[in-house]
Amino acid sequence: MTILPVIPTSLDQPDAVATRRRPSMPPRHLADLDLAARKEAVSALGEPAFRAKQISTHYFGRLVREVDAMTDLPAASRARLTGDLLPTLLTPVRELACDDGATRKTLWRLHDGSLVESVLMGYPDRVTACVSSQAGCGMACPFCATGQQGLTRNLSIAEIVDQVVYLAGVAASGAVTGSPPRLSRVVFMGMGEPLANYPRVIEAVRRLTAPAPEGLGLSQRHITVSTVGLVPAIRRLTAEDLNVTLALSLHAPDDDLRDELVPVNQRWKVAEVLDAAFDYAARTGRRISIEYALIRDVNDQPWRADLLGKLLRGKLAHVNLIPLNPTPGSKWDASPKPVEREFVRRLREAGVATTVRDTRGREIDGACGQLAAGELTEASAGGAAADAEVAQ
Ligand code: SAH
Numbered sequence: 001m002t003i004l005p006v007i008p009t010s011l012d013q014p015d016a017v018a019t020r021r022r023p024s025m026p027p028r029h030l031a032d033l034d035l036a037a038r039k040e041a042v043s044a045l046g047e048p049a050f051r052a053k054q055i056s057t058h059y060f061g062r063l064v065r066e067v068d069a070m071t072d073l074p075a076a077s078r079a080r081l082t083g084d085l086l087p088t089l090l091t092p093v094r095e096l097a098c099d100d101g102a103t104r105k106t107l108w109r110l111h112d113g114s115l116v117e118s119v120l121m122g123y124p125d126r127v128t129a130c131v132s133s134q135a136g137c138g139m140a141c142p143f144c145a146t147g148q149q150g151l152t153r154n155l156s157i158a159e160i161v162d163q164v165v166y167l168a169g170v171a172a173s174g175a176v177t178g179s180p181p182r183l184s185r186v187v188f189m190g191m192g193e194p195l196a197n198y199p200r201v202i203e204a205v206r207r208l209t210a211p212a213p214e215g216l217g218l219s220q221r222h223i224t225v226s227t228v229g230l231v232p233a234i235r236r237l238t239a240e241d242l243n244v245t246l247a248l249s250l251h252a253p254d255d256d257l258r259d260e261l262v263p264v265n266q267r268w269k270v271a272e273v274l275d276a277a278f279d280y281a282a283r284t285g286r287r288i289s290i291e292y293a294l295i296r297d298v299n300d301q302p303w304r305a306d307l308l309g310k311l312l313r314g315k316l317a318h319v320n321l322i323p324l325n326p327t328p329g330s331k332w333d334a335s336p337k338p339v340e341r342e343f344v345r346r347l348r349e350a351g352v353a354t355t356v357r358d359t360r361g362r363e364i365d366g367a368c369g370q371l372a373a374g375e376l377t378e379a380s381a382g383g384a385a386a387d388a389e390v391a392q
Contacts (some may be wrong), residue, residue, distance in 0.1 A: 006138030023153030024112040030085040031158035056213035063169035101177040118163040122179030134192025145327040149329035154197040155343040160204040161242040186223040195233035229273035247289040253308040293322040294335040305343045309350025318353035
């Protein structure tokens with residue numbers, strides 16, 4: 001029997017799902033607010049309005065996250081601002097590096113004890129941050145360990161942004177050997193379903209792309225939002241003035257199999273979700289990325305490659321094949337290389353641009369979620385597993 005996904009009842013009220021307990025959201029942080037709201041907040045604290053710009057320049061411009069390092073602020077102001085606008089949201093539990101320092105993974109504990117992960121990936125020409133948008137995930141995809149864990153809660157805007165600001169600081173310190181020091185891309189491919197936390201993810205994108213000191217000044221095109229395919233949310237995203245890259249986790253070209261691999265397909269079918277994704281591509285002029293984890297003898301048959309090719313032929317889309325990263329205890333494995341090559345060949349023959357994703361960080365439980373899984377298992381015997389792929 002397939003587990004049913006937990007879908008928010010309203011895009012604007014992403015916390016309105018049947019969770020067992022009320023989620024405990026973190027205290028307010030400056031990254032939750034736009035510059036105008038920050039000015040109001042500092043004035044309400046009895047500070048001069050220019051402090052909003054001052055602390056924003058520290059945080060977004062110089063990537064300084066601790067108020068004590070903002071040495072041009074009077075001590076009394078620092079104390080007031082720490083409590084009200086710069087609380088610690090993310091506490092590192094573990095940090096691991098691999099691929100000769102080009103991949104670095106951080107496991108964070110949030111204020112309520114939830115665990116989430118972020119990954120920094122360095123390439124010769126760019127540095128990419130992979131961030132989490134929720135603690136856990138409600139979408140219940142059986143090959144993804146985060147999906148097995150269930151949803152704990154949505155992350156706040158600032159909890160999302162602070163992951164990126166931290167990673168941008170790591171990159172700026174020169175720690176990612178062989179890569180430029182400026183973080184230039186963000187992918188929402190860590191834990192969680194970003195479009196199930198719609199308003200906060202959109203605001204986080206606005207903060208990441210606003211020029212400093214309001215935000216981090218990244219290019220919208222360099223932000224990828226990856227989704228299981230919540231059709232109303234894709235349609236809403238299409239109507240926003242944002243040109244982010246959309247990735248759709250398809251994993252099967254037919255409804256029978258997709259109903260099982262991506263249970264939300266029981267609600268929105270392949271044809272419907274592709275339609276929404278193609279409309280997004282048409283509106284933005286940006287190619288959509290079709291994510292497809294190749295699972296041995298499950299979705300890697302030549303006929304499925306041909307069917308996928310038929311669905312995507314002539315569309316503004318490319319396929320990103322991901323060798324399955326087996327989750328602990330899973331019955332599934334990655335497809336053998338010759339099968340993968342044949343799948344690629346058939347897609348290309350159909351005229352569909354296809355790449356195989358470079359999988360980073362396997363030796364550090366690189367797929368997002370596995371660190372959290374280890375930690376949870378240690379903390380509570382038989383604890384939940386968590387996994388989501390990390391690279392782009
Ligand atoms: N919820 C979003 C983002 C999460 S993960 C989404 O589903 O798109 C990013 C990608 O990693 C998704 O395509 C997801 O299906 C994939 N993924 C999850 N677990 C995986 C695994 N064990 N091996 C390979 N890819 C996996």
